[in-house]
Amino acid sequence: MDKIKLKQLATAVIDTEIRSIALLKQRIDDDFVRACMLMLECKGRIIVLGMGKSGHIGNKIAATLASTGSPAFFVHPGEASHGDLGMITVDDVVLAISNSGETDEIVTILPVIKRLHVPLIAMTGKQTSTIAELADVKINIGIEEEACPLGLAPTSSTTATLVMGDALAVALLEARGFTADDFARSHPGGRLGRRLLLHVADVMRVGNAMPITKDDASFHDALLEMTKKGLGMTVIVDNDNAVVGLITDGDLRRLLDGEADIRSANVKEVMTFKCKLISANILAAEALQIMEEYKINSFPVVDEDNRLVGAFNLHDLLKAGVV
Secondary structure, three states, X not given: OOHXXXXXXXXXXXXXXXXXXXXXXXXXXHHHHHHHHHHHHOOOOEEEEEOHHHHHHHHHHHHHHHXXXXXXXXXXXXXXXXXXXXXXXXXXXXEEXXXXXXXXXXXXXXXXXXXXXXXXXXXXXXXXXXXXXXXOEEEEOOOOOXXXXXXXXXXXXXXXXXXXXXXXXXXXXXXXXXXXXHHHHOOOOOHHHHXXXXXXXXXXXXXXXXXXXXXXOEHHHHHHHHHHHOOOEEEEEOOOOEEEEEEEHHHHHHHHHOOOOOOOOEHHHHOEOOOOOEEOOOEHHHHHHHHHHHOOOEEEEEOOOOEEEEEEEHHHHHHOOXX
């Protein structure tokens, strides 16, 4: 088989699946709205069921729901009939996924679910199937054809199921008023979570790690402090620890260009008096934006009285995963 034929086959798969997804727009109807309302009113969890490929898709749908403000988890129908049905309570809602609507493992446990009076939402491609007929609400995910040339391997059907699951999750997200901050709280280990949850106080260096030089010190002392602390700067403070200025690597270069005597210079002769300061309470991501805007690589952190409480540089933000 040549390269052109392989590309043609791949393109045909994509075209077929695009048509299947486009059909879903017609299925966003009153049943879809009723399914959303059942999930919004759920006092427990959304229990997602599915076998085989539908099970893999169901796992992902449950994960998406849970991460966007709708508590959910996946239950394997085969395991459910051997004890895992105990995971389902009267406060839950069940979302059963089956393209055929006749999946034996799901059909077997439906009587128990019905006896619990748990609302049942069927996501199926056959609206007259057993699962669909027993459901309180049925969402149509039917397709015209699978992308598989044999018409056997679940391809278009699983894609359509996944997209409909995303539609449910995002509709619920909006209805709940779920925010980026809410998302971050459920993803503390991810990059977005770090960007939305980490504050300057979480990344700044404190105590002996801060580069500090008194305002009556020599520039030579300031240079030693900069070298020792490795932040590319030292903060100049008065006797009350209030920030009065800043000396950076750039100040050192400018001093050398001016042919000044480094050993005899005083910090007040070299420092930048009106330096940018930042609060420990702002988001680290916001601090990064300020650094990018003003082309600053490091920052002194102060309290409401302008007293030094910390310091950080771009490397600290990189280490924390904010960048």
